[in-house]
Amino acid sequence: MADVEDDRMALLRFVERFGLVLREAGMAPMPARVLAYALADDADHYTAGDLARGLGVSPAAISGAVRQLVQVGLLVREREPGTRSDLYVLDDRDLWSRFMTAELASLRRFEEAVAGGVELLGTERPGGRRLAETRDFMAFLHGELVDALARWPAERDRLAAERNGAPVPR
Amino acid sequence: MADVEDDRMALLRFVERFGLVLREAGMAPMPARVLAYALADDADHYTAGDLARGLGVSPAAISGAVRQLVQVGLLVREREPGTRSDLYVLDDRDLWSRFMTAELASLRRFEEAVAGGVELLGTERPGGRRLAETRDFMAFLHGELVDALARWPAERDRLAAERNGAPVPR
DNA sequence: CACATGCTTCACGAACTTGTGAAGTGTGTT
DNA sequence: AACACACTTCACAAGTTCGTGAAGCATGTG
Incomplete structure (x- = not known):
């Protein structure tokens, strides 16, 4: 099943490409990547860990990035009771x-x-x-x-x- | 006539303020300053030297800045015959x-x-x-x-x- | 109550960006 | 023809930004 790996790589390449455009539009690198990834991957919510593993970057980098994205309203932070991690959802409507x-x-x-x-x-x-x-x-x-x-x-x-x-x- | 000096200072302060906004919009610092200055000062054309002296920066910094501005079409380079310097004009219509x-x-x-x-x-x-x-x-x-x-x-x-x-x- | 887990904060090293001074290039002037 | 002037190019030093690793802080779990 190297196909799954290939898809992942293709996704990450797209994330970089799209992230670059977002950066040109003034967004910081890490938030740009996170946004592109959350948009293009199929999950409808992500934990910080999901994002870190998915993008292959340190959790520390995610922490700062999601904070900014939440602040500008592009990402919503949610908390499921009885769980230890925040969930980030891309409220894609509008x-x-x-x-x-x-x-x-x-x-x-x-x-x-x-x-x-x-x-x-x-x-x-x-x-x-x-x-x-x-x-x-x-x-x-x-x-x-x-x-x-x-x-x-x-x-x-x-x-x-x-x-x-x-x-x-x- | 300290008033003239004061006006100059006020203009430069505005240039910095406006330049900051332009930078937030993705423009590099120096081009942002040059554009703000060319807009707000009263001349209808500037030599590179005018800009350098007016902004109090080195001619080298101007050189790169005007090149970028010319490239994106915000500034037009003109050459008066029999003169040694290019003239930069802000074609302000449109x-x-x-x-x-x-x-x-x-x-x-x-x-x-x-x-x-x-x-x-x-x-x-x-x-x-x-x-x-x-x-x-x-x-x-x-x-x-x-x-x-x-x-x-x-x-x-x-x-x-x-x-x-x-x-x-x- | 001790532990494990997951996130956050912090300080740092690397990479990039910016504007300067100095040297170089071209153009008009004497 | 030599000079002077204005701009440009280049290499560098200072400052800034970015993401990491390590340590700290919560919050569920056994």
Whole structure:
């Protein structure tokens, strides 16, 4: 049954590849790997040990990673009574909506920083005008993203219905 | 005229603050500072020396930073005939639209990485299904962003007209 | 109540990143 | 033609980040 081993390797390769993209998007390496792994592996909940063994890293590394993921809401920590380990579950319904909602907070900081600059410089000088336009664009984008996220659930259901309503005939 | 000095300090403080936000968004420190400075200062073009002196850093640091900024299209390099230095101009019209358009490429990589995972895992297993939904969301978001960016120029003009057409009465 | 287990915290070594100074390169000036 | 100036490249030192191993801390189990 080397196939199982091969699958595991393939999964880990994907985890690294996807993790890299997540890192480029600003996520720390270890949380990125854990997230990718929890997404792509088939379990619906993981203990810290599962993650450590699955990824082949030390439990210490997992500890920090899950803390961050829980903090930003990408992972939920649960506790089954009569057990010694926390369970981490990837609440996959609307996962990415929630992720993006969190990202919007950083866009918000962006807006605030720029608004502070506009206040500092006024809108008469060229620099101030450029900043003001930047601020306007960020506000616009923010609004558009909020709208888009609000549309997603409906779009998601539409896609699902489409696939179920006209499944591949056999 | 310590006021001028104070203004310079205030500007540099803003540059650091804004630069920090840009770094959180994934930009390297030096390019972030240069971009913030070029945006907020009043000149409409800068030599490498202007930037180095203005920011109080070595010319060497500027060299690398502007190269990156030029590469992603945030800064344009120009050459006036009969002069020894390149001029860097912040083409501020649609600057952020272009920036976001570039960002979309990274979203694209995201989509590709996830699509690869779906291909690897199939859509029958839980992990594969989660990845498929992720892919769908990213595609949706991509489309929405493209639409939003297409709407920006009109929105921008609308805002400008509004401000000019109905200026604050006094 | 002692023990085993699983997670967490901490301090460290390795790897990477950043900006500098110094040397090099090209371009206009005298 | 030699010089001066402005930028670029390069090698390095300082600082930062990352994941590990070891020790500590809970929490069930015999």
